Amino acid sequence: NFSFGDYFKKEIIPWSWEFLTKELELPADKLWITIHTEDDEAHDLWREVGVPEEHIVRLADNWWEIGSGPCGPDSEIHIDLGPERGCGKPTCGPGCDCDRYLELWNLVFTQFNQMPDGTYPPLKSKNIDTGAGLERLASVIQGKPSNFETDLMFPIIEYACKVAGVEYGKDADTDVSLKVIADHARSMTFMIGDGILPSNEGRGYVLRRILRRAVRHGRLIGINEKFLAGAVDVVISMFG
Template sequence: MTGNELREAYLQFFAEKKGHLRLPSFSLIPQDDPTLLLIGAGMAPLKPFFTGKMKPPRTRVTTSQRCVRTGDIENVGRTARHQTYFEMLGNFSFGDYFKGEAIPWAWEFLTEVVELPKDKLWVTVYPDDDEAIEIWKSQPGFPQDHVVKLDDNFWEIGPGPCGPDSEIYIDLGPERGCGKPTCGVGCDCDRYLEIWNLVFTQYDRQEDGSYKDLAHKNIDTGCGLERLASVVQGKKTNFETDLLYPIIEYASKVSGVKYGEDEAKDVSLKVIADHARSMAIMIMDGILPSNEGRGYVLRRILRRAIRHGRMLGITGKFLEGAVDAVVEIYKDASDFGELVAKHDYIKKVISIEEDRFAATLNQGMDLLNKEIDELKAAGKKALPGEIGFRLYDTFGFPWELTEEILHEQGLDLDKDGFDKAMEEQRQRARAARAANIRVQVPDLSGIDVSKLAVDPEAKESKVVAIWKDGKLASEIHDGEEAGIILEKTPFYAEGGG
């Protein structure tokens, strides 16, 4: 099965065989949820249904949700599974079915639809969840000794709905393990891979730490599409599946670096693949590069990809071609029609950002490399915060990138010193703003805006309005500050300025 076929098989299984309403993926931009910067879990857009704030369109729902997480972005490319963008397959129940259905359906999908070997599957459960243990052991062909009790199998985030969970693992074989006698489910090595988590939301945690039974018990599951694809396709990492590898092939072709021959270069190829996919889908969902919020997440991802391209010897622009590879992967997939429709727009946004960062990267790298050489020569281990801030403030060089490059050289950034320099700059900026008189704009509601136009060829125009000091005026003289509105203007702040 391809990754796209796996997604479709999952959604069809729960929609057509198990009576779930199939919903398209929600946008990466959270709707009416100020607690989230980006959607990072399959259940996140469905929180109002779980909390009871909104009535769900149906009590059974299935989705393949687009997600972005950047909490451990430095691990991308260095491990088999870390990604910034991923898809989470999920089936959800809002007071409808519970463990007696969720467990058998997960077993049926994995063993009958995907045809994973039953003797390779393991599950973990909360130690006190005897009900889940009995249901698992009653599944056809389930190995009776493949149940592991773990205290960590309880999902809660403070007061509110919570409950035990059950994770499904697959044994990828001793050759993928650490070789320790204690190696087993839960080990940090790559032998036992978690592919699905079933959360049984059955309690309501009180402020005092006690638990009450929920009137309506819920099911929240999450199955990583890329992880499942790596198992089905027999790949050692998510990056070698058909959901990511075509982008690696593109980056390899552009850089002339062959994948699989140099571990450090492989990291850069995988970072480019992951980040190209993330940035394309973030822009598809309406996120644009900026200096704050989710726009900054996008900008950081994009600039990391450019830097790793330079590390591979790519000197020119290359990310537009990476977007082509992303679109090719998803062009026939459900929920990704907008990616195809916005193909050229996404490339344009990325091209502008790539141009903008090219000079910044070259200048910043030259200065940073010089500082690194001086630090090493002096036997020092940390870059002074004021130098890191100068890179950021003068050259626009992201501090996270400075810190990452330093870590690669065994050095640190004096973050306290950086933060102090940043706060001093903010105070100077506040003082400067306070010294400036804000431009006052008079009541302009009487102007017929239908007669105003943008004309790129305009060389002459009629002055429609003049104002000084917040009041409309009939004339303006040399040395005066004023605002004007023209009937026609060639000036247009495209793309936010």
């Protein structure tokens, strides 16, 4: 969501912390925060809500801009999924390329205006652009290793397994095909529900390619009959 000149850091930081630790009941001791190297204001606000110093990491990459225009530092909230998901390196931490620290939420503090001459004067109205990953949160809350095992996706995989006569988690290539079918079945259901139909251009061509790829991966796991209509029925039963 966005705030244009309404609330800013001193509001969104405690609100996001409260939502994750109180409403979703995520363990506070597993949460890690990244901030921009020079963002002392965000650092102090995270400390005020109770984040220990050792769980706040300063990163130069925590900066959002797309060229001239509004820009600013950002602060990411990560959860530690445990050393068994990590790379084992002593430098492992939020920002590492391994799977141990999962980013859940990003708070972008749009407070500067990048000018063509490369200067960054402050904006008169400071803004918030914040986004959290629904499926990532679901995977953490439900204790699943990935988005595909959550109740937002797995019923579609179970349907495809039944039709193909295969078992999820037994073969890496089969799992890839099952995930593609689940993802594409959900996507095509929402696209068609929004009035998009297969065609040879624009959004219709995207839908056409999604349909073809889902069918191809069905063939790869031994499904030779029509099956996507049944997958769509599963999606509709899940999301109404």
